[in-house]
Amino acid sequence: xxxxxxxxxxxxxxxxxxxxxxxxxxxxxxxxxxxxxxxxxxxxxxxxxxxxxxxxxxxxxxxxxxxxxxxxxxxxxxxxxxxxxxxxxxxxxxxxxxxxxxxxxxxxxxxxxxxxxxxxxxxxxxxxxxxxxxxxxxxxxxxxxxxxxxxxxxxxxxxxxxxxxxxxxxxxxxxxxxxxxxxxxxxxxxxxxxxxxxxxxxxxxxxxxxxxxxxxxxxxxxxxxxxxxxxxxxxxxxxxxxxxxxxxxxxxxxxxxxxxxxxxxxxxxxxxxxxxxxxxxxxxxxxxxxxxxxxxxxxxxxxxxxxxxxxxxxxxxxxxxxxxxxxxxxxxxxxxxxxxxxxxxxxxxxxxxxxxxxxxxxxxxxxxxxxxxxxxxxxxxxxxxxxxxxxxxxxxxxxxxxxxxxxxxxxxxxxxxxxxxxxxxxxxxxxxxxxxxxxxxxxx
Amino acid sequence: xxxxxxxxxxxxxxxxxxxxxxxxxxxxxxxxxxxxxxxxxxxxxxxxxxxxxxxxxxxxxxxxxxxxxxxxxxxxxxxxxxxxxxxxxxxxxxxxxxxxxxxxxxxxxxxxxxxxxxxxxxxxxxxxxxxxxxxxxxxxxxxxxxxxxxxxxxxxxxxxxxxxxxxxxxxxxxxxxxxxxxxxxxxxxxxxxxxxxxxxxxxxxxxxxxxxxxxxxxxxxxxxxxxxxxxxxxxxxxxxxxxxxxxxxxxxxxxxxxxxxxxxxxxxxxxxxxxxxxxxxxxxxxxxxxxxxxxxxxxxxxxxxxxxxxxxxxxxxxxxxxxxxxxxxxxxxxxxxxxxxxxxxxxxxxxxxxxxxxxxxxxxxxxxxxxxxxxxxxxxxxxxxxxxxxxxxxxxxxxxxxxxxxxxxxxxxxxxxxxxxxxxxxxxxxxxxxxxxxxxxxxxxxxxxxxxxxxxxxxxxxxxxxxxxxxxxxxxxxxxxxxxxxxxxxxxxxxxxxxxxxxxxxxxxxxxxxxxxxxxxxxxxxxxxxxx
Numbered sequence: 001x002x003x004x005x006x007x008x009x010x011x012x013x014x015x016x017x018x019x020x021x022x023x024x025x026x027x028x029x030x031x032x033x034x035x036x037x038x039x040x041x042x043x044x045x046x047x048x049x050x051x052x053x054x055x056x057x058x059x060x061x062x063x064x065x066x067x068x069x070x071x072x073x074x075x076x077x078x079x080x081x082x083x084x085x086x087x088x089x090x091x092x093x094x095x096x097x098x099x100x101x102x103x104x105x106x107x108x109x110x111x112x113x114x115x116x117x118x119x120x121x122x123x124x125x126x127x128x129x130x131x132x133x134x135x136x137x138x139x140x141x142x143x144x145x146x147x148x149x150x151x152x153x154x155x156x157x158x159x160x161x162x163x164x165x166x167x168x169x170x171x172x173x174x175x176x177x178x179x180x181x182x183x184x185x186x187x188x189x190x191x192x193x194x195x196x197x198x199x200x201x202x203x204x205x206x207x208x209x210x211x212x213x214x215x216x217x218x219x220x221x222x223x224x225x226x227x228x229x230x231x232x233x234x235x236x237x238x239x240x241x242x243x244x245x246x247x248x249x250x251x252x253x254x255x256x257x258x259x260x261x262x263x264x265x266x267x268x269x270x271x272x273x274x275x276x277x278x279x280x281x282x283x284x285x286x287x288x289x290x291x292x293x294x295x296x297x298x299x300x301x302x303x304x305x306x307x308x309x310x311x312x313x314x315x316x317x318x319x320x321x322x323x324x325x326x327x328x329x330x331x332x333x334x335x336x337x338x339x340x341x342x343x344x345x346x347x348x349x350x351x352x353x354x355x356x357x358x359x360x361x362x363x364x365x366x367x368x369x370x371x372x373x374x375x376x377x378x379x380x381x382x383x384x385x386x387x388x389x390x391x392x393x394x395x396x397x398x399x400x401x402x403x404x405x406x407x408x409x410x411x412x413x414x415x416x417x418x419x420x421x422x423x424x425x426x427x428x429x430x431x432x433x434x435x436x437x438x439x440x441x442x443x444x
Numbered sequence: 445x446x447x448x449x450x451x452x453x454x455x456x457x458x459x460x461x462x463x464x465x466x467x468x469x470x471x472x473x474x475x476x477x478x479x480x481x482x483x484x485x486x487x488x489x490x491x492x493x494x495x496x497x498x499x500x501x502x503x504x505x506x507x508x509x510x511x512x513x514x515x516x517x518x519x520x521x522x523x524x525x526x527x528x529x530x531x532x533x534x535x536x537x538x539x540x541x542x543x544x545x546x547x548x549x550x551x552x553x554x555x556x557x558x559x560x561x562x563x564x565x566x567x568x569x570x571x572x573x574x575x576x577x578x579x580x581x582x583x584x585x586x587x588x589x590x591x592x593x594x595x596x597x598x599x600x601x602x603x604x605x606x607x608x609x610x611x612x613x614x615x616x617x618x619x620x621x622x623x624x625x626x627x628x629x630x631x632x633x634x635x636x637x638x639x640x641x642x643x644x645x646x647x648x649x650x651x652x653x654x655x656x657x658x659x660x661x662x663x664x665x666x667x668x669x670x671x672x673x674x675x676x677x678x679x680x681x682x683x684x685x686x687x688x689x690x691x692x693x694x695x696x697x698x699x700x701x702x703x704x705x706x707x708x709x710x711x712x713x714x715x716x717x718x719x720x721x722x723x724x725x726x727x728x729x730x731x732x733x734x735x736x737x738x739x740x741x742x743x744x745x746x747x748x749x750x751x752x753x754x755x756x757x758x759x760x761x762x763x764x765x766x767x768x769x770x771x772x773x774x775x776x777x778x779x780x781x782x783x784x785x786x787x788x789x790x791x792x793x794x795x796x797x798x799x800x801x802x803x804x805x806x807x808x809x810x811x812x813x814x815x816x817x818x819x820x821x822x823x824x825x826x827x828x829x830x831x832x833x834x835x836x837x838x839x840x841x842x843x844x845x846x847x848x849x850x851x852x853x854x855x856x857x858x859x860x861x862x863x864x865x866x867x868x869x870x871x872x873x874x875x876x877x878x879x880x881x882x883x884x885x886x887x888x889x890x891x892x893x894x895x896x897x898x899x900x901x902x903x904x905x906x907x908x909x910x911x912x913x914x915x916x917x918x919x920x921x922x923x924x925x926x927x928x929x930x931x932x933x934x935x936x937x938x939x940x941x942x943x944x945x946x947x948x949x950x951x952x953x954x955x956x957x958x959x960x961x962x963x964x965x966x967x968x969x970x971x972x973x974x975x976x
Binding site: 120123151156168171182207211215221222224229230232237269271272311318321327381 | 475476477478503505506508509510511517520521522523524525526527528529532536585588589592595596599600609612613616617618619621622624626708710711712713714719801802803804823824825826828829830831832833834835836932974975976
């Protein structure tokens with residue numbers, strides 16, 4: 001549990017941060033849950049993705065036994081998650097059914113968007129043809145927060161958070177200090193604190209209005225596909241404009257919200273090996289407060305990216321190279337997967353440390369933990385690796401292993417997640433990946 | 445039909461032994477598409493608009509490649525919510541610097557009569573806007589920006605403060621961040637569509653200089669000269685005569701050979717003691733230097749990139765090549781001999797290290813680079829459910845050549861690996877960062893192999909074989925054409941590429957005539973009607 005005097009924190013951040021003026025609270029902007037949040041009821045639901053590249057080794061991955069509680073036990077690669085087992089649902093035996101044309105890409109697009117890659121994508125270009133699940137959910141539950149969604153990663157990459165079918169991605173922030181400055185800057189208002197009024201903010205809003213006007217005038221002349229691309233830009237401009245507007249509102253009080261410590265400079269590589277743990281935990285320190293302070297309700301964290309060739313400590317080659325070249329039982333690949341699961345456990349524990357209402361931040365989250373292939377060596381996309389951490393505020397089962405015996409579409413899991421966030425969608429995905437039924441077995 | 449204006453290069457081609465007949469191609473181009481400025485284009489454009497000393501805060505929305513080029517990827521990317529924040533911050537920081545006391549005189553050509561002077565504001569916005577948006581602003585646009593500046597000026601008290609917000613607005617607009625080239629009906633060809641004179645200025649400028657049009661180019665646009673082959677050819681020559689074309693072509697080759705990836709190259713420093721964080725930059729400079737000299741100073745045959753003995757090294761590279769550095773500081777020219785075992789592009793650290801693993805060489809990755817990037821061959825992705833494990837080095841399989849034998853004998857693998865590995869095996873005398881070696885794990889390396897049946901015994905000979913490979917010139921023509929139009933060509937552009945390849949052959953494979961031919965080509969000047 002994090003304890004910091006709110007009064008001290010407030011003094012620190014509000015001192016000199018523009019003109020502060022008292023305004024009546026406008027709680028309507030926050031779904032009317034401002035007062036409810038203070039006593040822990042009606043906490044927002046949060047959706048997250050924890051992603052890693054290059055898959056698993058299936059026979060060391062799939063848990064033993066099925067069902068709930070003691071009926072199932074973790075296999076070797078998931079052992080680092082043992083102390084968190086009561087917060088996990090594992091799904092195995094389900095498949096990406098949208099084809100396997102682009103190694104590492106088809107699986108990523110299949111699990112996250114429920115569809116095949118765009119036809120424009122070459123063998124090494126990733127372009128989703130439909131939005132990824134985080135953006136589908138953010139479209140609803142991200143509407144009222146300062147950031148519709150946040151994307152982070154322990155390594156620089158383009159990420160896999162797709163807005164629509166044109167290749168428009170939301171790039172992840174891989175620098176802890178930059179992430180901190182993006183969220184906890186002079187525009188951040190501590191929940192319960194008085195809002196900031198700065199005349200320049202009004203002018204910035206006028207400028208953004210003018211930019212949106214430029215966009216509207218241009219739009220009429222564009223091809224249908226360029227309209228979609230321009231709309232993406234327009235949505236970003238409008239989101240920024242709304243964010244500035246909200247600065248003059250009084251945010252609801254959230255007891256769990258404290259200003260995180262400012263991270264230091266980004267940890268440098270050591271002997272050609274990135275300090276993944278240091279980077280990821282610094283990012284998580286900021287990200288969990290972005291959630292607790294209700295700056296966002298949707299995140300995607302790419303611990304590593306498809307086809308990444310990161311050199312892990314103690315191994316003889318890059319991750320992707322090893323998945324293909326290492327013979328036999330692949331002891332080095334196995335060690336890397338276990339290291340990634342250790343990082344996932346650390347990540348989940350960091351969320352669990354934040355007490356909120358009667359539970360923890362982790363309880364209100366549903367976090368899809370997955371990769372771009374099942375077995376890295378052969379690029380398989382059946383028996384897909386899927387962990388769901390957190391119950392999404394009580395909507396999803398915990399301590400449960402569901403094993404499909406009929407190669408069901410992974411889209412069913414996605415539809416369960418979408419609906420656990422309160423979206424009430426009737427279908428997910430497209431083409432062979434389209435499903436109209438969720439995976440009721442994992443739902444409460 | 446507009447004739448292909450290749451008179452300049454045809455004249456030179458006439459001295460060639462057997463000039464190929466270049467028929468006027470039939471071109472059915474793609475519909476126009478927005479290009480988001482690449483990060484390099486954004487930075488270059490801001491520096492050209494406001495001054496070299498303007499500090500641009502980073503990061504900007506990242507680039508993404510498509511069809512092998514970032515210029516082409518610009519046709520698919522858009523701007524994320526995160527990107528909007530970055531561009532907003534950058535816009536205000538740039539505008540504040542432009543309107544700082546020491547700079548503002550360059551951009552405000554009138555003296556405001558009072559803090560709020562809408563005439564002077566409108567005039568400044570019209571003049572600056574034409575440069576920033578690469579076209580004249582219409583009265584409504586000027587009025588809207590003037591209104592912003594007046595509101596700000598009233599509140600903050602100064603003319604410059606208002607102008608700062610107007611400039612920041614222009615820099616955040618899709619009219620700046622995207623290259624808006626929509627085309628217009630072509631009066632000379634009913635039903636066809638051509639790029640407008642201003643749009644041609646933008647296309648030429650980003651193609652040759654990778655930046656926003658200069659005032660001469662905008663004046664040519666205004667006069668309508670860029671609607672005619674003669675006018676385009678004249679501006680193309682002017683742009684290519686400028687030293688700035690060198691920076692433009694460096695950007696092209698950096699994209700084509702993915703040399704920008706050298707900044708993130710990771711090598712295990714415990715295995716490669718010559719590796720350092722700065723090696724990538726040195727390696728890129730060597731390659732771009734070689735290409736720049738060949739294209740601009742020597743006006744040489746492009747195919748000589750495979751066989752040239754001349755290269756440019758600093759002390760870092762000299763240590764890897766085991767040659768004497770020509771100068772203590774920076775880069776100096778060296779002439780390689782057969783005793784150095786390397787020559788041409790495929791002997792460069794850039795290509796050898798980038799197309800290798802972080803702990804070892806890779807015949808497959810190097811062969812793939814040659815096949816796909818230099819020869820424009822297609823390699824399908826590996827099939828699913830194939831065991832890709834390589835055997836560990838053993839008594840019977842010591843070298844990589846022994847270990848990848850499976851690739852070339854197992855029919856599941858051989859279909860594709862035969863197109864890559866034999867070429868890469870010719871470079872096995874170079875380790876994962878490009879240092880020469882005779883042996884691997886104590887066994888002599890056999891670097892003999894063949895490219896599509898043409899045999900060679902080592903890397904030195906491989907260069908000569910590739911120089912004469914028939915796919916090399918056409919591949920450059922196709923890649924340059926993609927770069928120019930910022931798109932992967934559609935089937936209706938194949939004849940155009942064939943025609944450009946023929947022009948290239950007639951000019952003895954000199955790059956400049958090819959560049960000039962692209963500038964006046966139909967494919968570069970025409971668009972399909974957009975499907976609204």
